[in-house]
Amino acid sequence: MLLAIDTSAGTSVAVVDLTRGVIAERGEADTMRHAEIVGPFIVECLREADIAPAALSGVVGGMGPGPFTGLRVGIASARVFALGAGKPLVPVISHDAIAYGHYRRGHSGPLVVVTDARRREIYWSAYSHADAVGLPVRVSRPGLAKPAELDDPNWLHAGWDRLDAATVSAGELGMVAELTHSHHRSFALNEPLYLRSPDVTLSAGPKRVSR
Amino acid sequence: MNHSDPLVLGIETSCDETGIGIVRGTVLLSNTIASSMDEHARYGGVVPEIAARAHLDELVPAINAAVAEAGIRLADLDAIAVTCGPGLSGALMVGVGAAKALAVALDKPIYAVNHLVGHVGADLLGSDIDGSDTEPLEYPTIALLVSGGHTSLLLVRDLVSDVELLGETIDDAAGEAFDKVARLLSLPYPGGPQIDRVAAEGNPKAIRFPRGLSQPKDIAAHRYDFSFSGLKTSVARFVEQRQDAGEPVPTADVAASFREAVVDILLIKALAACADYGVPRLLLGGGVIANQRLRQIATERTDAAGIALRIPPLSLCTDNGAMIAALGAQLIMAGHEPSTLEFGADSTLPVDQVQV
Ligand SMILES: [Zn+2]
Numbered sequence: 001m002l003l004a005i006d007t008s009a010g011t012s013v014a015v016v017d018l019t020r021g022v023i024a025e026r027g028e029a030d031t032m033r034h035a036e037i038v039g040p041f042i043v044e045c046l047r048e049a050d051i052a053p054a055a056l057s058g059v060v061g062g063m064g065p066g067p068f069t070g071l072r073v074g075i076a077s078a079r080v081f082a083l084g085a086g087k088p089l090v091p092v093i094s095h096d097a098i099a100y101g102h103y104r105r106g107h108s109g110p111l112v113v114v115t116d117a118r119r120r121e122i123y124w125s126a127y128s129h130a131d132a133v134g135l136p137v138r139v140s141r142p143g144l145a146k147p148a149e150l151d152d153p154n155w156l157h158a159g160w161d162r163l164d165a166a167t168v169s170a171g172e173l174g175m176v177a178e179l180t181h182s183h184h185r186s187f188a189l190n191e192p193l194y195l196r197s198p199d200v201t202l203s204a205g206p207k208r209v210s211r
Numbered sequence: 212m213n214h215s216d217p218l219v220l221g222i223e224t225s226c227d228e229t230g231i232g233i234v235r236g237t238v239l240l241s242n243t244i245a246s247s248m249d250e251h252a253r254y255g256g257v258v259p260e261i262a263a264r265a266h267l268d269e270l271v272p273a274i275n276a277a278v279a280e281a282g283i284r285l286a287d288l289d290a291i292a293v294t295c296g297p298g299l300s301g302a303l304m305v306g307v308g309a310a311k312a313l314a315v316a317l318d319k320p321i322y323a324v325n326h327l328v329g330h331v332g333a334d335l336l337g338s339d340i341d342g343s344d345t346e347p348l349e350y351p352t353i354a355l356l357v358s359g360g361h362t363s364l365l366l367v368r369d370l371v372s373d374v375e376l377l378g379e380t381i382d383d384a385a386g387e388a389f390d391k392v393a394r395l396l397s398l399p400y401p402g403g404p405q406i407d408r409v410a411a412e413g414n415p416k417a418i419r420f421p422r423g424l425s426q427p428k429d430i431a432a433h434r435y436d437f438s439f440s441g442l443k444t445s446v447a448r449f450v451e452q453r454q455d456a457g458e459p460v461p462t463a464d465v466a467a468s469f470r471e472a473v474v475d476i477l478l479i480k481a482l483a484a485c486a487d488y489g490v491p492r493l494l495l496g497g498g499v500i501a502n503q504r505l506r507q508i509a510t511e512r513t514d515a516a517g518i519a520l521r522i523p524p525l526s527l528c529t530d531n532g533a534m535i536a537a538l539g540a541q542l543i544m545a546g547h548e549p550s551t552l553e554f555g556a557d558s559t560l561p562v563d564q565v566q567v
Contacts, residue, residue: 005312035304039311039321039552046315053316068260069301072267073308079271080309084285084316192267198260206395209447210455 001051003042003059003081004174007034007074008066008094009115009167013041015049015056016174018182024048025171034073042081053085060177062094062168064193065115065123065142075192090177091188095125095142096135097173098165103130104172110160111136112150115168122147123195126157133183135176144195212320217289217543220277220313221536222270224306225298225326226360227251227262229269231277232533233288234540237347239336240281242526242533245269252400256390257359263301270309277532288319290549292539295323295567296560298360303556311552320549322539323567325560326530328374330356330496331367332541333527333534348521351490353377355481357505358497358530359386359401362477364435364484365562367494370538371545376562377484378435381424385473386499388439392446392469396462406466407503413467415504420445420472425479435480442472474505478512485518494521498529542566 001017011034014025026041046053061078064071082089095113102111111127126140140156149155150162180187216236223230227247233240247265251257278285293310296303307323314321334348354365362380367373383391386403393402398409423438424430446469453460485493493513499505500522513520527534547566554567 007308033555035307035311036553036555038308039315042312042315043552053318069263069304072263072301073304076267076270076305076309077312079267080274081312081316083271083274084313192264194264198258198264200254200258200261206391206447208451209444210451 001049001056002090002174002177003045003056004170004177005038005042005060005074005078006062006094006097006168006170006173007038007070008062008064011037011041011074012168012170013038013045014170014174015045015051016171016178018178022171022175025169027167027169029167031070034070038073038077056085056087058088058090059085060090060092060174062097062170062173063091063188063191064094065117065144065195066094067118068194071192089190091190092173092177093142093188093193094168094173096138096176097168098163099127099136100134100176101169101172102163103136104134110157112157112160112162114150114162114164116166117144120147121145124150126160133179135179135185142193142195212289212543214543214546217540218283218287219290219292219536219539219543220288221292221532221534221539222306222310223294223326223530223532223535224266224302225294226302226530227257228530229266229273230530230532231273232531232536233277233281233283234336234533234536236540236544237335237537239533240283241277242531243273243277243280244531245273248401255394255400256387259299259301262299263305266302266305270305285317288317290320290322290539290543292322292324292535294326294329294535295554296326296557298326298558300556300558303558307556321552322542323550323554324535324538325562325565327356327361327363327365327562328370328565329534329538331365331494332370332538333496333523334494334521335537335541336527336533337523348494349492352492352494353481353484353488353490354494354496355477356497357385357477357499359390360384361497362437363562364480366484366488366490371541371547371565374562374565378433378437378480380437380439381433382438382440383443385437385439385477388443388473389499391443395447395450396460396465403499403502406470409463410467410470410504413463415467415471417461417464418449418468420468422472422476422479425476435484437476437480439473442469470502470504474502474508477505478508482512482516482518485516491517492519492521496523496528500528501525
């Protein structure tokens with residue numbers, strides 16, 4: 001069983017298993033309360049799944065892309081939970097969970113997953129299809145764009161089905177990890193996908209105070 | 212749980228230091244600090260997003276290092292303590308999320324504590340760093356906490372249950388003033404050590420810079436509050452006048468005189484609080500305590516006033532996780548219940564809330 005944590009959009013925590021699927025899941029779409037609810041959600045999911053941290057086989061962390069303040073809470077939680085429980089951390093790109101869920105619900109064909117990046121920008125990832133085991137095949141790494149760029153008929157993936165998602169399911173994130181592991185595919189890097197530099201402007205030096 | 216000498220791991224991420232400390236009661240086992248200070252240098256001050264990213268990168272290595280240094284296993288811990296405020300909100304959230312996950316993974320209680328009160332708690336660990344045994348901290352005490360993020364004067368009647376804010380800065384923190392004046396003098400960040408270095412050659416009486424909120428009209432409303440923005444402006448004006456006149460800026464004298472103004476007003480107010488409340492004890496904390504002149508004048512004036520002065524070792528004055536662990540241990544030893552898991556990061560957590 002895996003504990004999965006994602007705070008790239010709202011907050012979602014789940015316990016999943018390859019054969020039993022999603023055993024417990026908690027979600028909250030509010031994007032302002034990650035730090036508050038991540039702890040209680042972990043406790044509730046472990047309790048509902050009736051599993052102790054030591055009995056888990058790993059901890060899945062959603063690496064985004066996501067607005068940074070919230071995204072970090074889940075990654076910090078996943079990394080440190082893994083450390084505390086003595087289990088491996090399994091990094092998964094959050095958009096892969098959205099695409100996995102889409103294909104699992106019976107859709108097929110090319111897909112662009114879009115999530116809110118705030119500041120009138122969006123994060124996107126493009127998938128060609130789901131493979132034989134149900135894993136979405138990502139053909140472009142997650143990107144950051146102005147909404148108009150995706151509407152441009154000359155855009156690389158123009159005309160593909162588009163899925164705008166406001167939440168990421170940790171249950172689906174966990175299932176992507178289970179399938180990735182059992183089919184010996186490679187995992188994402190254990191690095192947050194901010195896709196944006198920190199906002200800093202180099203000051204031009206002290207301002208004059210006297211007239 | 213061991214209530215007499217609890218083994219506590221403290222997590223501190225309120226500003227630019229990722230601090231992981233481990234204590235057993237009042238015995239310091241590790242004070243591991245990873246600072247992102249160098250990454251902020253080119254911006255002349257702490258950039259919150261850079262600090263928060265660094266916390267996420269540093270947390271796991273710092274916990275591993277602290278555990279190794281302390282010679283314990285995570286499973287041995289009695290509790291986790293974490294700073295939940297005040298501080299930079301995005302930075303705090305990294306520590307809060309991590310601390311909750313660690314507590315749940317280990318099935319240990321968690322104590323969400325106040326950063327400023329943690330600075331006072333640092334004093335409890337002081338004896339173990341240099342090997343000498345100091346007397347335990349006595350109450351009540353006045354505490355003056357000065358850093359780049361805060362400038363606060365506290366009346367501490369009891370560390371875990373009765374801390375009162377007497378005053379704080381109404382604009383810049385003292386450490387920020389050091390950074391800004393250093394930039395005016397074309398000195399690098401962080402400004403405190405640079406000003407200290409340059410000031411050593413200067414005359415502290417060369418220029419009479421203003422002492423913020425020291426006039427009778429200010430005292431009425433802001434008896435124990437601080438203000439450093441007027442001082443900074445006054446230094447800027449002085450520097451500009453020299454430059455406009457085509458004269459060299461007497462950097463050493465400006466640095467020494469500026470530093471004197473900061474140190475003077477900090478101690479005037481701290482000693483006034485000691486006198487007003489009849490408290491013959493003053494504790495210093497925060498990164499600015501590294502300032503040589505502040506230590507020197509504090510020693511002179513408290514000696515003259517018959518006030519016992521306490522300054523924790525410098526590694527415990529700057530932001531660190533050991534002070535957070537120490538405060539958590541004190542809460543446990545005093546029989547306080549752990550925090551529930553619902554707490555969040557509170558960037559403006561009031562100092563009278565020792566635990567959330
Ligand atoms: Zn501090």
